[in-house]
Amino acid sequence: MYRHAPRLLTRAIGGGVRRSATTRAFSTDLPAAPSEDAAFVEAWRKVAPNIDPPKTPLAFMKPRPPTPSSIPSKLTVNFVLPYQSEISNKEVDMVIVPATTGQMGVLPGHVATIAELKPGLLSVHEGSEVTKYFVSSGFAFVHANSVTDIVAVEAVPVDRIDLSLVQKGLADFTQKLNSATTDLEKAEAQIGVDVHSALNAALSG
Known part of the structure; x- marks a missing residue:
């Protein structure tokens, strides 16, 4: 019976979710989402009444913070x-x-x-x-x-980063990239080049 639970739950609540997603306007002024998905829990009880329903993302989400009426200065x-x-x-x-x-x-x-x-x-x-x-x-x-x-x-x-070491690392990883023979070696060298290039730009720019 449990193997069919996802299909039954999808059939029970899937249509309603899709309709609400297309008709509900996006706005920061919407009320906070409930901490429990009532439709999901009700559908779960029909399929597995002796097992507690699993947690959904709504159970872990904090209420949406209130939007101030005026823009703060900070x-x-x-x-x-x-x-x-x-x-x-x-x-x-x-x-x-x-x-x-x-x-x-x-x-x-x-x-x-x-x-x-x-x-x-x-x-x-x-x-x-x-x-x-x-x-x-x-x-x-x-x-x-x-x-x-x-x-x-x-x-x-x-201010804790040594520019000379960054430039040395960039030269080393560039050499590794040019001499790489496998996809793994190329990927590792490319990551090193990208990070050291960004470091060099942050320090010298």
Whole structure:
């Protein structure tokens, strides 16, 4: 019976989900989503009444933050790595992130956005003070309430990076790329070239 559960659940709630997705307008003023998908739970009870329904993404989502009636004068930034928090609830004027689509500046009142990060320079602007980090990759979550969460795999302040070592690494990986014979060697060398090129540009530009 359980093998047919996905098909039965899809038939029970799939049509309603598709219709609502096409007719519901996108807006940051929509009410927060419920913490439990009632239609899914009801369909699950019909298929497996003796088993608790599995969690859905809605169960792990926090309510949508309220959208302020006026644009705040400051942007609140959280910047975290897997092993530590670099910036926590800091009010700044602007942050510029290295998105895969190009450098993206975020100011207070920015439209809600999710941006994938590429190796590059992340700069935090607070008055005349600018703090710069080199990030390897990650995501930036810009919320409609002028809060931006930045999650990076790795990051380091640019003043801790030695330009001579970066240029040496770029030359080494370029040589490895030119002499690579297998797809794996080419891929590893290309990653090294891309990261060191971005590092070189961040330090010398």
